[in-house]
Amino acid sequence: MAKQAFSRLGRWCSRMFAVECDPSSDPVYFALTKTPQTRQCSERQAFEKIFRKAKSFSLHVCTEDKIQRAKFYEDIKNNTIPGVSRGCSVFDVFSFHPDVKNSALRGFLVRGVADIQETGLFDELVRNPGLNVCTYVLEEDTEHWWQHLWSKAEDGRMVVVEKYCLVPAEKPEHHPSTLNIINSDVFYKFGDACKVLRECTKFIPESKELLELVDQGLPLKREGRFPVIVIEGLDATGKTTLTRSLTDTLNATLLQSPPQCLSPWRPRFDSEPALLRRAFYALGNYITAGQIDRASAHAPVIVDRYWHSTAAYGIATAVSGRVDNLPGPGSEVYRWPVDLLQPDLVLLLTVSPEERIRRLRFRGAEKTREEAELEANDRFRSKVEQAYKRIEDPACVVVDASPPPDQVLQQVLLLIKNKCHL
Ligand SMILES: Nc1nc2c(ncn2[C@H]2C[C@H](O)[C@@H](COP(=O)(O)OP(=O)(O)OP(=O)(O)O)O2)c(=O)[nH]1
Numbered sequence: 001m002a003k004q005a006f007s008r009l010g011r012w013c014s015r016m017f018a019v020e021c022d023p024s025s026d027p028v029y030f031a032l033t034k035t036p037q038t039r040q041c042s043e044r045q046a047f048e049k050i051f052r053k054a055k056s057f058s059l060h061v062c063t064e065d066k067i068q069r070a071k072f073y074e075d076i077k078n079n080t081i082p083g084v085s086r087g088c089s090v091f092d093v094f095s096f097h098p099d100v101k102n103s104a105l106r107g108f109l110v111r112g113v114a115d116i117q118e119t120g121l122f123d124e125l126v127r128n129p130g131l132n133v134c135t136y137v138l139e140e141d142t143e144h145w146w147q148h149l150w151s152k153a154e155d156g157r158m159v160v161v162e163k164y165c166l167v168p169a170e171k172p173e174h175h176p177s178t179l180n181i182i183n184s185d186v187f188y189k190f191g192d193a194c195k196v197l198r199e200c201t202k203f204i205p206e207s208k209e210l211l212e213l214v215d216q217g218l219p220l221k222r223e224g225r226f227p228v229i230v231i232e233g234l235d236a237t238g239k240t241t242l243t244r245s246l247t248d249t250l251n252a253t254l255l256q257s258p259p260q261c262l263s264p265w266r267p268r269f270d271s272e273p274a275l276l277r278r279a280f281y282a283l284g285n286y287i288t289a290g291q292i293d294r295a296s297a298h299a300p301v302i303v304d305r306y307w308h309s310t311a312a313y314g315i316a317t318a319v320s321g322r323v324d325n326l327p328g329p330g331s332e333v334y335r336w337p338v339d340l341l342q343p344d345l346v347l348l349l350t351v352s353p354e355e356r357i358r359r360l361r362f363r364g365a366e367k368t369r370e371e372a373e374l375e376a377n378d379r380f381r382s383k384v385e386q387a388y389k390r391i392e393d394p395a396c397v398v399v400d401a402s403p404p405p406d407q408v409l410q411q412v413l414l415l416i417k418n419k420c421h422l
């Protein structure tokens with residue numbers, strides 16, 4: 001029988017598959033069937049786009065434990081795939097139940113690989129209980145593409161344990177990369193973020209110290225009476241410049257997320273898989289919330305990034321392919337966490353891409369992984385901007401930050417006066 005993948009996997013053949021051959025167009029969707037139907041020419045072309053009559057294999061990470069699955073996926077992505085795919089095409093592939101939350105398994109499809117089954121690496125991959133390894137074969141007589149699911153037999157040989165014929169499938173309502181966002185790419189409760197950080201103490205002992213930094217009695221309702229204003233925006237839109245001038249002008253307290261106290265651990269978590277990175281940033285927001293609660297009893301508070309950054313970068317990183325693959329406006333992924341202190345006003349600074357790159361170059365600062373991605377990838381930048389603008393309660397007020405600093409400051413002071421009666 002096929003390798004016993006983790007329980008949520010259900011029967012492998014009941015799943016749908018999406019292969020992202022070209023990030024600027026829809027994935028190729030297919031399902032599996034034991035009995036091939038008659039083949040239409042258009043169906044054949046759909047699979048031609050993926051396979052082009054070349055030998056291909058796919059790997060799906062199906063480890064039961066969410067953290068191990070995230071770590072294993074990064075290992076496959078950063079180490080295994082580069083090693084086996086020289087001269088090949090590599091596509092992101094999702095295995096999922098259409099529109100079923102948390103059902104998506106991420107993987108890779110490698111096309112144009114020579115006899116992968118003849119290599120020791122193939123045996124190693126097939127033996128790994130956390131991987132579903134498949135090869136794809138075109139049966140000349142029927143012109144059907146078949147997926148062969150491999151496993152290790154009792155005698156240790158690698159054998160095909162299931163054969164399924166590929167049949168084109170309809171595009172689901174939700175792109176498969178959006179299915180796992182909640183509590184994997186974005187956290188909506190303090191306890192959910194802490195659960196991930198608690199579970200990763202076995203390989204990141206520092207997580208224990210992190211958890212001790214958070215005041216368990218969260219500020220759900222603000223005691224303070226001064227306004228709290230968050231400044232958001234892509235890198236080099238002028239947040240640091242504006243937050244400093246605002247703080248001086250309003251005699252405010254300047255805070256940031258993640259807070260300074262997390263700085264020693266940030267490089268480590270920035271190098272971890274998205275699941276751990278996002279739990280870290282979520283924790284940062286809750287620590288900053290405690291600081292906001294105390295500071296807003298004495299003076300207005302200005303915050304340099306807060307939950308909008310965490311959610312926008314988490315969603316934009318998770319959702320692959322086109323910008324319109326993002327969850328639509330009003331989706332639950334854009335809702336403010338029920339237990340996170342809400343600011344009075346969130347200002348989203350925007351400048352043209354050209355102006356932003358000019359300012360980045362001028363600033364010449366060290367780039368984080370996301371900053372590098374923003375610069376390299378217009379599509380990612382557009383997804384971050386769209387996600388920022390779809391977040392609700394509170395929604396961002398968009399500010400054109402392209403004028404000179406003093407004009408932006410005056411424009412923002414007017415906004416604060418009108419919205420916060422300051
Ligand atoms: N602050 C913050 N940054 C996040 C989060 N998720 C991803 N990032 C990315 C966004 C940016 O690429 C980078 C921003 O890091 P920082 O806030 O420490 O840098 P800073 O605001 O000084 O950068 P910037 O002035 O915007 O260029 O980290 C998050 O939850 N909070």
Ligand SMILES: Nc1ncnc2c1ncn2[C@@H]1O[C@H](COP(=O)(O)OP(=O)(O)O)[C@@H](O)[C@H]1O
Binds near residue numbers: 403406
């Ligand atoms: N309104 C502005 N007009 C022109 N340059 C600006 C403006 N605001 C900031 N800058 C410059 O752009 C660069 C990035 O500004 P910064 O405040 O660090 O942005 P962020 O904090 O959003 O990354 C800096 O060199 C800064 O001096």
